[in-house]
Amino acid sequence: MKKFLLLVHMMVLLLVSPGIIQAEGQKTPGLENASENTADQDPIVFPVVFQRATGDSIISLAADEKGTIIAVTYDYINVTHDFGKTWTTSKTPTSDMYSVMYAQGKFYLSKMHVNKEYEEIPIYVSDNGDQWSILHLTPDGAPAVTIVNVQYVNGTYILIAKQYRTENGSILFTSADGMVWSETANIPSTVYFLTWNGSVYTAYGSGYIFYNKPATFGRNQFLVDSKDKRYAEMIVYSSNNLQDWTMQSGQVKSGMLYKFVVNDIPSTNYYYDVEKYTADGVITLYDYYGNILTSKDGKSFTIQSRRDLFPTNYHRTPTFKAGKNYIIFTQYWHSPGVIRSKALVSTDRAKWKQINLDKNVPNSMDVIQANDNTLVGYGDDGRIAISNNGIDWKKIR
Numbered sequence: 001m002k003k004f005l006l007l008v009h010m011m012v013l014l015l016v017s018p019g020i021i022q023a024e025g026q027k028t029p030g031l032e033n034a035s036e037n038t039a040d041q042d043p044i045v046f047p048v049v050f051q052r053a054t055g056d057s058i059i060s061l062a063a064d065e066k067g068t069i070i071a072v073t074y075d076y077i078n079v080t081h082d083f084g085k086t087w088t089t090s091k092t093p094t095s096d097m098y099s100v101m102y103a104q105g106k107f108y109l110s111k112m113h114v115n116k117e118y119e120e121i122p123i124y125v126s127d128n129g130d131q132w133s134i135l136h137l138t139p140d141g142a143p144a145v146t147i148v149n150v151q152y153v154n155g156t157y158i159l160i161a162k163q164y165r166t167e168n169g170s171i172l173f174t175s176a177d178g179m180v181w182s183e184t185a186n187i188p189s190t191v192y193f194l195t196w197n198g199s200v201y202t203a204y205g206s207g208y209i210f211y212n213k214p215a216t217f218g219r220n221q222f223l224v225d226s227k228d229k230r231y232a233e234m235i236v237y238s239s240n241n242l243q244d245w246t247m248q249s250g251q252v253k254s255g256m257l258y259k260f261v262v263n264d265i266p267s268t269n270y271y272y273d274v275e276k277y278t279a280d281g282v283i284t285l286y287d288y289y290g291n292i293l294t295s296k297d298g299k300s301f302t303i304q305s306r307r308d309l310f311p312t313n314y315h316r317t318p319t320f321k322a323g324k325n326y327i328i329f330t331q332y333w334h335s336p337g338v339i340r341s342k343a344l345v346s347t348d349r350a351k352w353k354q355i356n357l358d359k360n361v362p363n364s365m366d367v368i369q370a371n372d373n374t375l376v377g378y379g380d381d382g383r384i385a386i387s388n389n390g391i392d393w394k395k396i397r
Helices: 002-010
Strands: 012-015 020-023 048-050 058-063 069-073 076-080 088-091 098-103 106-111 123-126 133-136 144-153 156-163 170-175 181-187 193-196 201-210 221-225 230-239 246-249 272-274 283-287 291-295 302-305 320-322 325-335 338-346 353-356 366-371 374-378 384-387
Touching: 058 366, 058 374, 069 098, 069 106, 098 144, 106 144, 144 193, 156 193, 193 272, 201 272, 221 291, 221 302, 320 366
Parallel strands: 058 098
Antiparallel strands: 012 144, 020 133, 020 181, 048 088, 058 069, 069 076, 076 088, 098 106, 106 123, 123 133, 144 156, 156 170, 170 181, 193 201, 201 230, 221 230, 230 246, 272 283, 283 291, 291 302, 320 325, 325 338, 338 353, 366 374, 374 384
16 A cells, blocks of 8 residues: 555656547547557567566566566566566666556556656556557647556446646546546546445545544544544545546535645545455445445445554555455564564454564565465565465565
8 A cells, every 4th residue: 555655646647638548559449530549550569688587676566367577666677477487677668767557457557757748658558568559648738647546447447647737636537448548537636546336436535634623523524543633534526427426525624624734725644545355335445543444335434443453553455365364464663774564364354363474575565466376565675575375475586
């Protein structure tokens, strides 16, 4: 979650067409004459410079279910197709910083920064990290945007983008195949991810921390930290069709003592992410204060304190499943610059046992799940490790 939020705030930059975003070499029925979006070129192969992995710091990492891991550093793209047994390394297309994301069989690679408001930024898409196609965008007067997230939700690829040089506002793009994209909606707030509960889509911004207790708690307003008396309100939108969105909570209110204000404008500073392995139709989120947030209707949430699932008060991952065990990874400060990891292990998600992980796991390790049998951990020291049970880890980079 921590590295995900870092990427969210750094954000990958691209340009947006008000109509269709299309991969080169692909044609959309009815748009055969839209030549600006259908340039036909051979797939791009980034030349290999090393038949091994580099050891420099990782900016971004993504993995699929089949064994492909892509680790992007400041200058290189490290690719393995066998969970780290062999690697090839290519130079990044330019000297800019790049981010990689994965959603349902597709890897997306793009720059994190834009130098000019109307600069065209190529977005690369690949099935395996070896050959790439360009999502060639025609700005048509639209300002540059940053990619916030790419997801696969309810059978649809969803790309969330943030407009260039604007504090608020998100653009939603959808795709049937992850290659041809259409602009679907504009949401007035910056949102970071979506969920689907079987009948309603929900889009989430972060939220606002404030000090004064409301006379009456409104929708999605909670006491999130009982010790320091911190309250929060979530930013939540809902939709039945991905096109029309209604704000359910998160509007800035007068008379609130917001924790962080810039030029009299409150800034969002309440963060949460989506949990896994939850009951059908129940949306479950977790925050940085040790709370679990749940909703059945995708509009109104309730809160429950679960400090036992957040013992270090620094960072935790969602719940993963490895074999018979459910596992949550947390971090704690060991010494200056050294952030060790712990694992919370359970067979029933009711009783949890805390285990200190081997010191050889990556420093400040974040974890993603590649498939049912493989967890991938990576840290700020450039190391990558894999595990099939969450307890025993093997270094692969």
